[in-house]
Amino acid sequence: GKVQETDNVLRVRREYFSRSGQPLGQPNFKQNQLVVVRITLTSSLPVENVVITDMLPAGLEIENPRLTADRDLVWIKDQANPEHFDIRDDRINFFTDANVTNKSFYYLVRAVSKGKFTRGPVSADAMYNGEYRSYNGAGIVTVQ
Numbered sequence: 507g508k509v510q511e512t513d514n515v516l517r518v519r520r521e522y523f524s525r526s527g528q529p530l531g532q533p534n535f536k537q538n539q540l541v542v543v544r545i546t547l548t549s550s551l552p553v554e555n556v557v558i559t560d561m562l563p564a565g566l567e568i569e570n571p572r573l574t575a576d577r578d579l580v581w582i583k584d585q586a587n588p589e590h591f592d593i594r595d596d597r598i599n600f601f602t603d604a605n606v607t608n609k610s611f612y613y614l615v616r617a618v619s620k621g622k623f624t625r626g627p628v629s630a631d632a633m634y635n636g637e638y639r640s641y642n643g644a645g646i647v648t649v650q
Contacts, residue, residue, distance in 0.1 A: 518630035527581035549604035563623035
């Protein structure tokens with residue numbers, strides 16, 4: 507279905523990059539390609555206890571940073587550290603506070619299965635104030 511994109515106090519966006527830092531634009535990947543995902547969060551007010559959730563399309567898998575060696579991604583200069591993150595089979599959650607400066611979180615995914623897959627929006631929700639939220643970027647991912 508359709509997801510209404512909205513920004514209320516919080517603003518979250520997702521971008522895809524190659525391992526060398528080149529923007530990939532449309533999510534059209536080759537099977538076994540390693541992709542860097544950047545999630546950027548900003549807010550018009552200071553907001554504590556924000557959860558960012560990025561639901562993965564079925565053709566992608568997260569490269570677990572706890573299991574794999576650090577990749578040589580020297581072009582990343584603005585990486586923020588979340589207070590906590592949680593990796594599941596179908597999503598990654600970052601737990602942090604938001605303010606007027608951008609916070610960027612990075613993680614790696616691998617394109618594993620060929621096909622066209624539905625990509626849900628990336629979301630940011632204030633855990634203790636349901637009015638503060640942002641949803642953006644639903645669409646289709648193609649793995650060739």
